[in-house]
Amino acid sequence: MATAIPMASQPPYDPPTGALPPIPTPVKTRKSLPSPNFSRLSSAPTTPSRSRLPSRTGLPIPSPSSLPTPSLPSLKHTPRTVEEKGSKRSVSISAFPQPPKAGSSRIGKLNNRPLLSVVPTSSTSETQPSPKDSPLPPTPTSVDSIKLRKLRKPTKQISLNSAYSNSPSLLSNGGESSTVPANPSREGLPHINSPSPSRSSSAQGSYSTQATTFEEDEVAQSRNGSSVRADSEKGSSSEKESKGNVIVSVRVRPNAAQDSKSDGEWMVDGRRSLVAFHGKERGDYFYDNVFAAHDDNGRVYEASAKRLVRRVMEGYHGTVFAYGMTGTGKTFSMQGTTESPGVIPRAITDIFSFIRETPHREFLLRASYLEIYNEEIRDLLAPAAANGIPPEKIKLRENGKGGVYATPLREEIVQSPMQLLRVISRGDKARHTGHTQYNALSSRSHAIVQIVVESRERATTIGEKRTAIGPGGVRVSTLSLIDLAGSERAADNKERRTEGAHINKSLLTLGNVIAKLSGSKDKQGTPVDADGKHLPYRDSKLTRLLQPALSGDSLISILCTIQIGCAGSAASPNNHTGETLNTLKFAARAKNNIVSHAKRAEESVGVGAEAKGLLERYRLEIESLRQQLTLQTQAQLEKEEEQIEKQAHNRHQDQLLELQLARTALKERIEHLNRLILSSQSTGVNSSGTFSSLGMHSTLASAYGSIAGATSVRSSTSMSTLQRSTSAASTATISQVHGPVRMPSSVNLNYQNIPEDEEVIDTDEASLDAQNRALRSDLAEKNRYISKLEQRLIQARRASTSRPSAAFHSAMVDEKDTEIAKLKLEIIERNRTIAGLKAQAKASMEPLLKIDTSNNTKKHQPNLSYASTATTESNSFSPVEISLKKSPFELLAAELPLTADTSPSNSIGLINANSKKANRKSVDEMSRILDEMIQERVEKGELRTTKNGNVRIVRDHKSEGHNRSLPSVGVSVPTPATKDTSEIGLGLTL
Numbered sequence: 002m003a004t005a006i007p008m009a010s011q012p013p014y015d016p017p018t019g020a021l022p023p024i025p026t027p028v029k030t031r032k033s034l035p036s037p038n039f040s041r042l043s044s045a046p047t048t049p050s051r052s053r054l055p056s057r058t059g060l061p062i063p064s065p066s067s068l069p070t071p072s073l074p075s076l077k078h079t080p081r082t083v084e085e086k087g088s089k090r091s092v093s094i095s096a097f098p099q100p101p102k103a104g105s106s107r108i109g110k111l112n113n114r115p116l117l118s119v120v121p122t123s124s125t126s127e128t129q130p131s132p133k134d135s136p137l138p139p140t141p142t143s144v145d146s147i148k149l150r151k152l153r154k155p156t157k158q159i160s161l162n163s164a165y166s167n168s169p170s171l172l173s174n175g176g177e178s179s180t181v182p183a184n185p186s187r188e189g190l191p192h193i194n195s196p197s198p199s200r201s202s203s204a205q206g207s208y209s210t211q212a213t214t215f216e217e218d219e220v221a222q223s224r225n226g227s228s229v230r231a232d233s234e235k236g237s238s239s240e241k242e243s244k245g246n247v248i249v250s251v252r253v254r255p256n257a258a259q260d261s262k263s264d265g266e267w268m269v270d271g272r273r274s275l276v277a278f279h280g281k282e283r284g285d286y287f288y289d290n291v292f293a294a295h296d297d298n299g300r301v302y303e304a305s306a307k308r309l310v311r312r313v314m315e316g317y318h319g320t321v322f323a324y325g326m327t328g329t330g331k332t333f334s335m336q337g338t339t340e341s342p343g344v345i346p347r348a349i350t351d352i353f354s355f356i357r358e359t360p361h362r363e364f365l366l367r368a369s370y371l372e373i374y375n376e377e378i379r380d381l382l383a384p385a386a387a388n389g390i391p392p393e394k395i396k397l398r399e400n401g402k403g404g405v406y407a408t409p410l411r412e413e414i415v416q417s418p419m420q421l422l423r424v425i426s427r428g429d430k431a432r433h434t435g436h437t438q439y440n441a442l443s444s445r446s447h448a449i450v451q452i453v454v455e456s457r458e459r460a461t462t463i464g465e466k467r468t469a470i471g472p473g474g475v476r477v478s479t480l481s482l483i484d485l486a487g488s489e490r491a492a493d494n495k496e497r498r499t500e501g502a503h504i505n506k507s508l509l510t511l512g513n514v515i516a517k518l519s520g521s522k523d524k525q526g527t528p529v530d531a532d533g534k535h536l537p538y539r540d541s542k543l544t545r546l547l548q549p550a551l552s553g554d555s556l557i558s559i560l561c562t563i564q565i566g567c568a569g570s571a572a573s574p575n576n577h578t579g580e581t582l583n584t585l586k587f588a589a590r591a592k593n594n595i596v597s598h599a600k601r602a603e604e605s606v607g608v609g610a611e612a613k614g615l616l617e618r619y620r621l622e623i624e625s626l627r628q629q630l631t632l633q634t635q636a637q638l639e640k641e642e643e644q645i646e647k648q649a650h651n652r653h654q655d656q657l658l659e660l661q662l663a664r665t666a667l668k669e670r671i672e673h674l675n676r677l678i679l680s681s682q683s684t685g686v687n688s689s690g691t692f693s694s695l696g697m698h699s700t701l702a703s704a705y706g707s708i709a710g711a712t713s714v715r716s717s718t719s720m721s722t723l724q725r726s727t728s729a730a731s732t733a734t735i736s737q738v739h740g741p742v743r744m745p746s747s748v749n750l751n752y753q754n755i756p757e758d759e760e761v762i763d764t765d766e767a768s769l770d771a772q773n774r775a776l777r778s779d780l781a782e783k784n785r786y787i788s789k790l791e792q793r794l795i796q797a798r799r800a801s802t803s804r805p806s807a808a809f810h811s812a813m814v815d816e817k818d819t820e821i822a823k824l825k826l827e828i829i830e831r832n833r834t835i836a837g838l839k840a841q842a843k844a845s846m847e848p849l850l851k852i853d854t855s856n857n858t859k860k861h862q863p864n865l866s867y868a869s870t871a872t873t874e875s876n877s878f879s880p881v882e883i884s885l886k887k888s889p890f891e892l893l894a895a896e897l898p899l900t901a902d903t904s905p906s907n908s909i910g911l912i913n914a915n916s917k918k919a920n921r922k923s924v925d926e927m928s929r930i931l932d933e934m935i936q937e938r939v940e941k942g943e944l945r946t947t948k949n950g951n952v953r954i955v956r957d958h959k960s961e962g963h964n965r966s967l968p969s970v971g972v973s974v975p976t977p978a979t980k981d982t983s984e985i986g987l988g989l990t991l
């Protein structure tokens with residue numbers, strides 16, 4: 002993503018060949034200073050005499066002979082090794098400073114105090130401690146006093162400062178706060194009329210001064226008096242303001258060693274923001290801020306950059322750059338150290354503090370970091386740069402509005418101070434540095450950190466819903482924090498020489514541009530110099546990038562670093578006084594010439610691709626994503642509803658299926674019952690006199706009834722009727738039978754007493770067999786039906802387990818259970834019936850089987866009482882007691898009291914899985930007992946088996962007469978193979 006840096010187009014770069022820009026010429030003696038005159042003040046630079054101009058390179062590269070000799074006194078402040086310096090440069094994130102608090106800034110450490118005469122920097126209510134608190138001596142030394150006394154003469158200083166005093170500016174309080182009055186009783190300076198604190202700097206704790214010397218202004222006044230006066234007379238508030246928008250500060254690096262001779266030539270007065278040189282080219286230099294050696298980074302930031310950073314957050318463009326000779330502390334001031342963070346980390350802190358303190362706006366920050374190394378732009382955040390891979394070449398392009406931007410340039414969106422510091426720290430590592438004669442870790446490139454601040458009025462929150470768009474548009478401002486490479490002399494090393502040449506050339510161009518700045522513009526609006534010529538912005542990439550700031554679109558703070566009186570350093574006075582003076586002159590030109598008309602950036606409301614800020618584009622993206630989300634949510638809801646409907650449909654289907662099953666089951670039951678009824682109805686006497694189906698209990702009862710001449714039993718038409726009839730047959734009817742029975746001679750019983758509408762019971766010997774068969778068949782059918790029902794029920798339960806039809810399901814289950822219970826009850830009843838019938842059959846057959854022709858029949862007339870095997874085994878029906886109180890024939894005739902006990906315990910509680918088995922077993926048991934009995938009789942010769950399997954009674958001649966009327970009983974014993982088919986043939990023949 003490219004960062005747009007608005008710049009006006011400029012003519013192509015040409016190496017400067019013409020005359021060097023004018024610089025202020027210090028007046029050698031103060032005696033020549035005219036009396037103060039406000040109207041004659043001028044901010045324009047004076048035309049220097051050529052003899053005083055620096056070399057053509059602007060920042061003079063001295064001849065090798067002027068280079069410091071190897072025998073330079075060793076620094077007390079020993080230059081650090083590369084590693085040491087590296088650690089200095091990397092600002093520890095953990096040591097990141099908290100937002101500066103009011104009054105936190107203090108004058109620097111005592112041990113860093115310069116050894117030359119220094120007047121402590123004047124204090125402000127915020128930053129300057131009271132003399133009492135100050136670690137510095139409140140008064141200058143006697144030497145200082147002497148020197149200062151010399152300076153008291155030119156009261157013009159006040160005039161100069163007054164020219165811009167009280168000028169509202171963006172970097173002052175701009176009328177927002179009251180000016181801090183000069184302290185008239187400042188110690189050590191009783192006779193000096195203190196410069197009025199400029200509004201531009203008063204709030205920052207320093208006295209703003211006109212960045213030129215009195216001498217220069219004298220000359221300027223003499224040269225351009227009318228124009229200066231005009232400005233003053235106009236009282237041009239815009240001019241004053243524009244001046245106030247540019248802050249120029251000078252910072253003096255602490256000395257490594259004292260050089261009394263050279264130190265004596267310099268005087269630094271922080272309170273008056275004055276640097277005075279009393280050497281050959283003597284002059285007094287006033288700036289907005291002068292930081293003495295003891296001023297720490299906190300103080301520097303507070304005074305020179307803090308307000309600008311705040312303005313950037315409010316929507317102004319801002320540029321802070323450090324300029325100075327190599328090794329004088331540019332990087333130290335911009336980056337600082339862990340213990341003393343510089344401008345960049347402090348600005349970052351303030352940026353995020355501002356965001357925190359501005360809840361009504363929302364912000365988006367993006368950062369880029371580039372360097373200009375040997376006139377090539379390198380992206381320090383590009384991954385390739387960090388890996389040592391040659392990065393993609395970055396070019397400067399102009400946008401339609403005269404802006405210039407570097408492309409392609411990586412920008413990173415940052416959300417926290419830590420993140421931003423990490424980004425910058427990453428760029429620092431990729432930056433070109435190198436060991437030079439004067440700096441162990443010298444910056445070999447100009448480094449520009451650019452922080453783009455987008456802000457917009459925060460959307461209001463209505464209830465819980467946040468409106469999508471805030472009332473205003475997006476405001477975009479840029480903060481450029483620039484650490485320039487230091488001007489230096491030609492180095493021994495070729496690489497360093499090349500680098501130095503590029504550095505010097507670009508710095509010269511910068512100086513040229515600043516020197517030529519006139520504030521004038523041609524017809525096209527392009528800035529031109531006083532002669533109407535285009536400014537040489539294109540002569541270097543640095544000036545091109547700085548063009549918007551230098552053209553006045555931006556607030557500017559220039560921090561010029563110098564080192565004076567330090568033996569053994571790059572700024573050793575013997576060798577670098579000229580360099581230091583040049584830096585001071587550069588600073589003075591910058592203050593005088595740069596005109597800033599910085600305005601708060603417009604809030605732009607772009608749409609779509611036209612959206613200016615990333616914030617707006619993000620907002621649009623958020624909008625579109627929100628819409629997508631809404632659509633997706635809707636789609637999801639619809640899908641869920643569909644699924645719910647589908648589930649409901651499925652449930653409905655299942656319920657229908659269950660209902661269908663239930664209906665089927667009910668139908669089957671009805672059919673079954675109908676079948677039973679039909680079976681019962683269809684049961685009748687066949688031509689051979691055998692039963693074909695159910696109803697034997699009733700028929701049997703009828704038969705008994707017929708035999709006994711008692712009431713007959715009406716055939717049942719339903720199961721209940723059947724049951725009732727069974728009961729009647731077993732208890733009432735049969736028990737009412739009295740008297741000996743004369744057995745008919747034929748197979749068929751006597752039907753004469755049976756009413757026409759009643760079934761006729763065939764009492765031949767096959768009747769019991771038929772009844773048994775029919776019952777077993779019926780039982781088997783019923784069991785099948787039950788298992789079928791159970792199976793379906795299980796299936797239905799499984800199918801409906803996952804569906805929320807619990808109520809229906811449980812109702813179904815209950816219904817089914819009730820049905821099963823009913824059926825089982827029926828089975829029980831049926832079993833009882835069977836048992837009763839079997840017992841009856843047994844009882845009726847027993848006398849026949851026990852006929853002892855040789856003995857008295859009384860011998861075989863025990864009271865027979867037994868419980869059905871089935872009863873004991875399955876407990877599914879009651880024991881049936883059969884008492885044989887009379888002879889079998891009599892019993893058969895009617896005297897057999899047959900009772901079928903139906904215990905109430907034989908109810909649902911008796912339902913169990915063994916019922917079917919038990920039923921079958923009981924029949925089998927009965928058959929087995931019968932078989933055994935028959936077999937016993939056969940063995941005894943009392944019975945004989947016929948060819949067709951029937952058993953006949955062997956008539957004994959002795960008892961023939963006695964038992965003449967006894968019928969022969971033929972029992973067809975079921976073979977194992979035919980057992981399951983219930984083919985128990987029971988024939989009774991007389």
Ligand SMILES: Nc1ncnc2c1ncn2[C@@H]1O[C@H](COP(=O)(O)OP(=O)(O)OP(=O)(O)O)[C@@H](O)[C@H]1O
Pocket residue numbers: 080081086089113253254255294325326327328329330331332333334440442443444445485486487488562
């Ligand atoms: N105000 C200061 N207080 C203490 N030490 C300082 C100060 N200014 C600079 N130094 C030290 O001086 C040395 C050189 O400083 P620095 O690297 O910042 O200079 P520079 O102007 O950036 O040089 P170059 O242009 O070569 O990069 C460093 O070791 C730094 O710690």
